[in-house]
Amino acid sequence: MTDLAGRVALVTGAGRRVGRAIAVALGARTMNVIVHYNGSEAGARETVRMIEAAGGSASMRRADLGSIDACERLIDDVGAMDALINSAAMMLRTPIGQVTATEWEDMNALNVRAPFFLTQRAAPALKTSKGCVVNIADMAAFETWTGYVPHGMTKAAVVQMTRAMAHALAPDIRVNGVAPGVVMLPDEFDEKGAEHLRRTTPLQRFGTADDVAQAVVYLLQADFVTGEIIRVDGGRHVRR
Numbered sequence: 001m002t003d004l005a006g007r008v009a010l011v012t013g014a015g016r017r018v019g020r021a022i023a024v025a026l027g028a029r030t031m032n033v034i035v036h037y038n039g040s041e042a043g044a045r046e047t048v049r050m051i052e053a054a055g056g057s058a059s060m061r062r063a064d065l066g067s068i069d070a071c072e073r074l075i076d077d078v079g080a081m082d083a084l085i086n087s088a089a090m091m092l093r094t095p096i097g098q099v100t101a102t103e104w105e106d107m108n109a110l111n112v113r114a115p116f117f118l119t120q121r122a123a124p125a126l127k128t129s130k131g132c133v134v135n136i137a138d139m140a141a142f143e144t145w146t147g148y149v150p151h152g153m154t155k156a157a158v159v160q161m162t163r164a165m166a167h168a169l170a171p172d173i174r175v176n177g178v179a180p181g182v183v184m185l186p187d188e189f190d191e192k193g194a195e196h197l198r199r200t201t202p203l204q205r206f207g208t209a210d211d212v213a214q215a216v217v218y219l220l221q222a223d224f225v226t227g228e229i230i231r232v233d234g235g236r237h238v239r240r
Helices: 017-028 041-053 068-078 101-129 146-169 191-199 209-221
Strands: 008-011 032-037 057-062 083-086 132-136 174-180 229-232
Touching: 008 017, 008 068, 017 032, 017 041, 017 057, 017 083, 017 132, 017 209, 032 041, 041 057, 057 068, 068 101, 083 101, 101 132, 101 146, 132 146, 132 209, 146 174, 146 229, 174 209, 209 229
Parallel strands: 008 032, 008 083, 032 057, 083 132, 132 174, 174 229
Antiparallel strands: none
16 A cells, blocks of 8 residues: 655645545645645635644645646646645536526536546646546436436446556556545535435445545555545445
8 A cells, every 4th residue: 555645736626525525535645745826715714724734744736727827837736746726617407498608618618628637637747756646527427317417417427537548558557536425515506405315325334524535535545546536425336
């Protein structure tokens, strides 16, 4: 297992939610964490504070990952790195018949295009360090969520990108993914919908952002694992 202490990890979307939990978990293993954010500067500062309190070191980088140029500048600014965690994403409720071109473009730009071009730009540095990439997908890649069809399509693309890049970048770079299930629900979920999800999850409870972070830590350390998607979903993928 790889020793993470002192290694450099860039975590995108680390100013809030799952991205923050991942960044703090890596900081707790005394990694040097680059906290990326776009609109959540206050959240990113809090993430840095939490990482330092956990014994790690951290710095902040702002970039609008909807721009390919910004993605590439972010990687160039970070320089040498051992791990890239593609966590930044957006999830919009977009029922069929109501999807706009702007919503479509924005979700694809952040959820698919950004992790691809970030990884492509980071590949030379990761090859030098024998590093790895972890992409954050979610269970929408495997299930049919009728209110979130474009989102599910983007996450299915992330799964395929993970598998293909694991092959393309081997043997020097490992590429894996994590697909969270019922962990942090969108803000618009009502109590009835949330309770239905809890009851239909085999473990009969919701997970936490820390559950996702622990899967990321495992993948960073698992030297013989690549092209894998770990489902952190309480067993939803095995239910009837």
